[in-house]
Amino acid sequence: MASAELTPALIERLYPGYRIEPDGQRDLWEAVYPPDDMVYALSVPGLDLACDRRFMVDRPSELPAHLLQLGAGRRMLLHAMHSVVDWLAFAIWDDGVLVRSLSLSPGEGIMENIGAPLPFEESYWAGAHPVEPMPGWPAEGPYPLPFHPLDLGEEALRHLFGFVLEGRPEPNDVPAHQIGLPGFRVTDPTGAEQAQREASLQAARETMGQPRFFQYRDGRMVEVSLDDL
Template identity: 40%
Template structure:
């Protein structure tokens, strides 16, 4: 299915720490999170493994209230300009940091953004057709090898970007959340198939 993601995480500390060790999900708070996005009363459909939950079907919201963070996944969140979410992020954040990763391998598109206390710190979005769609704020250290050509697309000299957006998006998943969908796992990664996130649909 390739790499597809539309995930936003609100966190009091580094979000990947919330996925380490035993995971306890508050079902009532998770349902409330989903309903805040859906705008209607919801019913729980059952959980999805995290690798599927971060790109749920249309009309479905995967949401989890964990110790120290909240996870919300919905295709409705995906933006080619992640900065457009800043007002919504600010209303949800409650002073917490927020991290978003969006990508779709069929579009060859990857994006991520980071907010602190509701204020946008970094937003970047790229695909080979439009080039750099958005590039706001200072680059985060994990990005540097990509922009400096150290992660270039092999055997594609005419590729219009210095790196592949899907590689970029997966590295953002690793950096922020501690897992990837494609690529080489390392000791920092956990298996997203082993974490389940509740899924909700409007009633």
């Protein structure tokens, strides 16, 4: 199969029964967090890569079975972060067998921790990267985790995929801005996936507390009302 055919063929395998339409291109740095129903992917000999928010599951061990089957005889990696809730998840499967999975956030704690920590994790668990209080913000107690998930997430991204999204690039990092990924609009023709997504969003709106507003005054952040803004 020619290289130009490999990526569409990968999308067909990842999303059986879905409606698939080619839709533009983004570089790797931009493609890691696509909009709903968009997938950015690349398939070349020896490597399949797909960026899709559908893969952002709280517990990587619950990834759908058909995706794990695609990793038979190969190493498969998953990486997901969400800065709004300081959430990180990453996982490694060897020939379909889960060997390492970690998912955690300050709000939910450690949701999954399977397998031995990888070498790049060790200093984080040892307390070498504590979260320091932000100057000026009101004290709300110590950070509930021994490190910030997004800090470890960038380290995991570099060690597993060879590039970072934030922080200082290193000489051997993959030039993510220079790697183009074709885009595909991938939709559930029954509409069930879209309806479930909207229902989850509505449920989150209903349980969300009232917004809080802060301003920087006299060297510290103070909570204010909307009328004060």
